[in-house]
Amino acid sequence: MYPSRFSYEAPSSLDEAIDLLHAGGGEAKVLAGGQSLVPLLKLRFAAPEMLVDINNIASLRYLREDPDGSLHIGALCRHAELERSSILVAHQPTMAAAAPLIADPIVRNRGTLVGSLCHADPQGDWASVVTALGGRVVAQGPNGRRSIAVADFVSGPFQNVLAYDEIAVETVIPAAKGTAAGGYLKLERRVGDFATVGVAVAIETSGELVTRAGIALTGVGGSTIDAAEAGRTLVGKALTRDTIESAAELAAQAARPRTDHRGSADYKRHVVHTFVVRILTRITDATQKAA
Amino acid sequence: MSSLYEEIRPEPASDVPVRRVTITLNGEKRVAEVEPRLLLAHLIRQGFRLTGTHTGCDTSNCGACTVLFDGKAIKSCTMLAVQADGHEVTTVEGLATASELHPVQEGFKDEHGLQCGFCTPGMMLAATALLRENPDPTEDEVRWALSGNLCRCTGYQNIVKSVLWAAKKLQSQSASAE
Numbered sequence: 001m002y003p004s005r006f007s008y009e010a011p012s013s014l015d016e017a018i019d020l021l022h023a024g025g026g027e028a029k030v031l032a033g034g035q036s037l038v039p040l041l042k043l044r045f046a047a048p049e050m051l052v053d054i055n056n057i058a059s060l061r062y063l064r065e066d067p068d069g070s071l072h073i074g075a076l077c078r079h080a081e082l083e084r085s086s087i088l089v090a091h092q093p094t095m096a097a098a099a100p101l102i103a104d105p106i107v108r109n110r111g112t113l114v115g116s117l118c119h120a121d122p123q124g125d126w127a128s129v130v131t132a133l134g135g136r137v138v139a140q141g142p143n144g145r146r147s148i149a150v151a152d153f154v155s156g157p158f159q160n161v162l163a164y165d166e167i168a169v170e171t172v173i174p175a176a177k178g179t180a181a182g183g184y185l186k187l188e189r190r191v192g193d194f195a196t197v198g199v200a201v202a203i204e205t206s207g208e209l210v211t212r213a214g215i216a217l218t219g220v221g222g223s224t225i226d227a228a229e230a231g232r233t234l235v236g237k238a239l240t241r242d243t244i245e246s247a248a249e250l251a252a253q254a255a256r257p258r259t260d261h262r263g264s265a266d267y268k269r270h271v272v273h274t275f276v277v278r279i280l281t282r283i284t285d286a287t288q289k290a291a
Numbered sequence: 292m293s294s295l296y297e298e299i300r301p302e303p304a305s306d307v308p309v310r311r312v313t314i315t316l317n318g319e320k321r322v323a324e325v326e327p328r329l330l331l332a333h334l335i336r337q338g339f340r341l342t343g344t345h346t347g348c349d350t351s352n353c354g355a356c357t358v359l360f361d362g363k364a365i366k367s368c369t370m371l372a373v374q375a376d377g378h379e380v381t382t383v384e385g386l387a388t389a390s391e392l393h394p395v396q397e398g399f400k401d402e403h404g405l406q407c408g409f410c411t412p413g414m415m416l417a418a419t420a421l422l423r424e425n426p427d428p429t430e431d432e433v434r435w436a437l438s439g440n441l442c443r444c445t446g447y448q449n450i451v452k453s454v455l456w457a458a459k460k461l462q463s464q465s466a467s468a469e
Contacts, residue, residue: 001349007308008327008373031371038369039351041328053326053374080363104439106354106417109363110370191438192352 003041010053014060014140018165020052022142028052032075035103035111036119050284051184060169065091069175075115075168079108083126092173093184094202098129114168120154120223121289123194127154127224129184130216132200132231135173141166151226178204178211181286183279187220187271189262195219199251199275203231203283208238215247215276220268221256230254230276239284248276312376316341317385325372332356334372343383347441354440357413358382365419366439383412386411387420394417394460395410395453404453406444413440418454422461430455 011017023027029048031037040046054060054075062074065087073082082088083099102108102116102125102271116126117137130150131163137153137160139146148161150171159171162168186195198218204211213231216224230250239241257268309324313364316339324339335344335358344367347355353386358367371410386393398404406409409444413439421428421436428436433454434447442450 002330005307005326007326008371009312010373010376031374032373034374035351035369038330042330042349051371053371055374104354105436106357106366106439107351107366107369110365144321147344264427 001044003038004044004047006041007050008053009050009055011286012056012058014054014057014167014169017052017054017057017167018142020050021167022165024048024050024052024164027037028164030054030118030167032115033078033111034105034115036064036115036121036229054167055140063087071095071173073113073171073173074165075112075154077112077171079103079111079113079115080105080217082113083108090134091176091180092133092161093180094129094133094184094200095173097182098125098184098186098200101186101188101198107192114171115282116162117150117153117171118162118168120158120160122154122157122221122223123219125184125186125198125200126194126220128198128218129202130171130173131216131226132182133173134202134212134214135171137168137217138170138172139163139166140169145169147172153222157222157272176204176212177208180204181283185279187273187275194262197257197268197275199269199272199279201276201279203234203239203280205239207272210234212236213247215251216254217251217261219257220272222281225254225256227251227254239280244277244284247280249274253275309459310376314375314377315379317381323372323447324354327371327373330368330371330374331372331375331380332367333359334375335367335380338372341384342383345412347413349407352441353410354413354417355410357416358439359416359420362420364409364439365418381416381419383415384414393419395422395457396432397460398453398455398457399450402449402453402456404445410440410442414442414450418457421454422458426458426462426465428454428458443460 021022028050031051031053060074063077064072079102088096113126116124135150136147184200186198195218200216203213213234215227215230230247252269252273255269255272257264257265332346345355347353351366356368395418433451
């Protein structure tokens, strides 16, 4: 399979890249890891006139934790770097759980988190993880930078709110105010397949009480689902069998799964419930062990 | 070969804009003029006539087209040839020397790690990348590292054995070199 013809530019600065996108007038597309875009080009679902390859812009290649505890993921940070990051293991349990489950090991060497958010596939894992964590996408265009909550960034299946001359330059995960805990579980038929169901849970606790909780769902609706109500029901409470059960119930209700070759709608909803219980129970088990 | 293959061979029609790329392929500098839409897998196979890199699914699933790009395993059907400009690419042809097989190749031979052989080049490159990063992997780690490469013949058992065999061989080589 071959992409249709396009012109190709590989600028070495962000300003040049933005100029090229601007000049492209909506017919240019940004190429980062290419693990979603190149297949789309080959299938001719996408046929841009120009590709602006940002891989030579060294300033976009970073993964950094700021002194305030926020995590900054540059547009060229690959999944594999996240998978091997000691920062994630130490401070970002939800992301650390998700990183090894993205696509397959070879795709992870090229693909990027920021690109995955831009691609806005309803079955993309990172969008759920970043939604559960309350993360943001920073976009840069000719008129400067703006920061967009990920829930507002994705506007529909395979759609985001970037203007044609804006580049998503980084994703920011805010610092946890309490003790961060969480997880990501994904049911897939085999490695590299799209998620049948994915569940991201990110909570912060102070003492026994949950101070913040985010729950988001992959693959069970037309876009990433923010099960905000399920998260809210945990806030101000301790994790007990009852509170966990009610969060799981609300998350299952928030899912909008469709019956397909990966499973029935009822089955997928059941898996959402099970995964929420499993992630939260693991957190309580770990705290009890530590105590 | 279909006519489309002909149409975007590395020597495209004169009215199509091309870019000159310089790639260090298996340690040797190679130059080609390519259309931006040419995929790296096709430059390697049709342009440089190295047909050890296979194109299987053509949808970044199967890993038959795996090559090393600056030492990291990537799927060459999912990268543009122009993106390899200035980079190092290793294909299966770059593993053996004139006189000796690479230990990973020896392992596949010794442990019967292949049947039809279609997935084998990709498997061997993914395994080579693994053993550089982790010279003493467990069986689980080998299976994990190869989970982006599909084999429809072997059931993977002997592939995993081959990689573990190669790990031992590489370890004994580096021990005797010390």
